[in-house]
Each structure stands twice: as C-alpha cells, then as structure tokens.
Amino acid sequence: KNQVEQSPQSLIILEGKNCTLQCNYTVSPFSNLRWYKQDTGRGPVSLTIMTFSENTKSNGRYTATLDADTKQSSLHITASQLSDSASYICVVSAWISGAGSYQLTFGKGTKLSVIP
C-alpha cells in the first residue's frame, strides 16, 4: 500500500529561524514528489515538484531535497516569516500505466507555527 509519512506532526519556531520538515514514502511506481503549503481552511498551493533525477529544488526561501534511494524528502524553510504558518503537505505521485494517469498519495502534513 502506498504511504507517505511526515514528521514532525507539528512544529513551533521563532520568526527568523530556519526549520526542516521530513517526508518518507513508500510509493510505487514513483513519478514525482511535491510539497504543498496549505493555510487553514484553504486549498493547497504548490511549492515544488521533484522528479526521480532531481536532488534539490528551490522556490524562494523554500528548498526541497529528494533522496530517491532512501525514499526520503525534506523541505527546508529559511528565515521563517509569520506568513509561513501553515500545514506543509508532502505528496507523492505514482504513474498508473493501466489507467493512463497518475495517482497522488498525501501525507497528513506538518503544522508549522511561526511566532514573533
């Protein structure tokens, strides 16, 4: 069964500090890994998409890493801001050739709170 596990469940950091969120997955066949930011009560917004061959991808203060061998990814947030307070969801995509489409498996997310 395809699974995505995220840690920690929740995290509180001071404004201006850095943090790293973790994602472990068992999804096959792997297509790509995405990180989304979801504000409370809103739809998820894409931060990064990484394929098998990509190790690192940045989007502003967000940097995602991927180790396809160990099936682990991390999202590093630099110089955190109050607006970074949200849930960060790791999503792994599997390409279902029989259906000719992808299937997404979502983690439960890490709830980040940035405090002044």
Place this chain on the structure above:
Amino acid sequence: DAGVTQSPTHLIKTRGQQVTLRCSPKSGHDTVSWYQQALGQGPQFIFQYYEEEERQRGNFPDRFSGHQFPNYSSELNVNALLLGDSALYLCASSFGGPGNTIYFGEGSWLTVV
C-alpha cells in the same frame, strides 16, 4: 486567469440528504480530481475525471458519484449523507503528464448535522 473555482464555499446539510459540489478547472486543464480532507488529515482521493469519464477511483462508497461536462467542469454528488462526510472537499485540476503542476481550489466545507 482564474484558477480552480469551487462552489459553494460552505454548506450545512442534514444526515440522509444529498449534496452537489461544483468545480471549474483552471483554464486549459482537462483533468479534474476530487479529494476529501477531514480536519487534521491529509486529502483522500475520491475520483478523477478525464474526457467526461471517471478514470480512477479511490476507496469511497458508491454514495459518492461525479460527473465531468464537455467544458471540463465537474460535479461531486454525495447521497445519503452521514455525519462522517463532514469535511473539506477539494477539487484539483491539471493538464498533460504527471510532471505538471496540479492546482487546487479553495474547497467546499461540508458540515453534516
């Protein structure tokens, strides 16, 4: 260019009733997927539509059904509502292969009382 739009944003229904949620995909997108997200949980895949046909389905009962129209917009119908159906229902749209960005709408909050 409007992104993915969903309606209604909030609604309250009574157990046993039926509900229809609507989604307009981002312009140029032909694939629509629906997800259910309970409080504190990640989204759970309900089904995906492409060219007006259900292409994939998650582990949801037949009470959950959908439709895609020729303009790629989509509906999610839930019959015989249960208290456990209370959740945020998300619509996502995409175009092309698995590496393309998937855009989510803001969701429809359903409360079943």
